[in-house]
Amino acid sequence: MPEAVETLDGWYMLHDFRQVDWTAWKKASTEEREQAISELNHLMASWQDVESDKQGSFGFYTVVGHKADLLFLNVRPTMEELTELETALNKTKMAEFFTQPYSYVSVVELSTYMAQGKDPDTDPEIQARLKPILPKWNHVCFYPMDKRRDGDDNWYMMSKEDRGKLMYTHGMTGRKYAGHVRQIITGSQGLDDWEWGVTLFAHDTLQFKKLIYEMRFDEVSARFAEFGSFYIGHRKEREELEKVMHV
Numbered sequence: 388m389p390e391a392v393e394t395l396d397g398w399y400m401l402h403d404f405r406q407v408d409w410t411a412w413k414k415a416s417t418e419e420r421e422q423a424i425s426e427l428n429h430l431m432a433s434w435q436d437v438e439s440d441k442q443g444s445f446g447f448y449t450v451v452g453h454k455a456d457l458l459f460l461n462v463r464p465t466m467e468e469l470t471e472l473e474t475a476l477n478k479t480k481m482a483e484f485f486t487q488p489y490s491y492v493s494v495v496e497l498s499t500y501m502a503q504g505k506d507p508d509t510d511p512e513i514q515a516r517l518k519p520i521l522p523k524w525n526h527v528c529f530y531p532m533d534k535r536r537d538g539d540d541n542w543y544m545m546s547k548e549d550r551g552k553l554m555y556t557h558g559m560t561g562r563k564y565a566g567h568v569r570q571i572i573t574g575s576q577g578l579d580d581w582e583w584g585v586t587l588f589a590h591d592t593l594q595f596k597k598l599i600y601e602m603r604f605d606e607v608s609a610r611f612a613e614f615g616s617f618y619i620g621h622r623k624e625r626e627e628l629e630k631v632m633h634v
């Protein structure tokens with residue numbers, strides 16, 4: 388009988404996408420704009436402090452295309468902290484010029500299909516993956532996904548052993564991109580609209596396309612993967628906020 392694989396679950400992650408109302412922003416006075424930038428800068432500095440204290444992680448990105456303009460990516464030990472920081476952002480002056488076209492909440496997840504008998508509570512490598520500091524790589528790619536449940540292509544009716552074999556091949560394809568793409572897989576069953584969030588980091592955006600295209604041919608993606616919308620962002624330093632918002 389099919390059974391769930393045990394998952395190791397780590398920190399919670401909020402992908403908070405924002406769109407800027409440039410018309411309203413341009414109409415604002417210089418004083419208002421300066422106030423909004425300085426306040427948001429302050430808030431982002433506090434998120435960076437959390438990362439320095441190893442109590443979470445933070446990334447700020449500009450997003451290409453119509454789906455969003457900015458991404459605030461925060462990782463925290465609890466979901467309540469994510470709710471609080473999202474509310475803190477909503478209370479800023481800058482938020483008066485933002486809409487929130489999309490967000491995604493999920494928790495860092497490692498499956499144990501390929502468990503190597505290590506103690507997850509003490510193994511430093513597993514702990515570092517469960518409580519990730521976001522890579523300071525140039526680009527981010529995010530999309531949510533499901534595993535299909537359709538006739539013979541029903542992931543949830545397959546044995547754990549067969550699923551493990553497919554995940555092994557998946558991992559092998561991914562490993563070819565070591566040094567080019569890093570992945571954080573988050574689980575969101577019961578937390579958000581899709582089953583997993585896929586967050587990838589690369590120095591070169593083309594590597595996202597190459598990896599994702601190659602993976603489409605792995606049986607696990609070819610037969611079972613269903614995808615939501617894709618978002619691509621470029622990492623910005625907090626100090627670059629002023630430049631990003633300059634009009």
Ligand code: VOV
Pocket residue numbers: 496497498499500501532554557558559560561562564565568569570572583585587598599602603608612
């Ligand atoms: C850098 C690329 C890369 C690498 C090395 C990699 C490796 C691995 C390993 C070793 C494992 C299993 C153990 C674990 O860590 O959980 C996984 C797990 C997972 N993956 Fe992956 N994945 C990558 C990348 C990668 C991509 C690009 C996608 C999206 C699929 C696509 O077609 O667009 C993906 C999805 C997933 C998912 C949804 C899971 C959980 C599935 C489940 O049923 O539990 N993943 N993944």
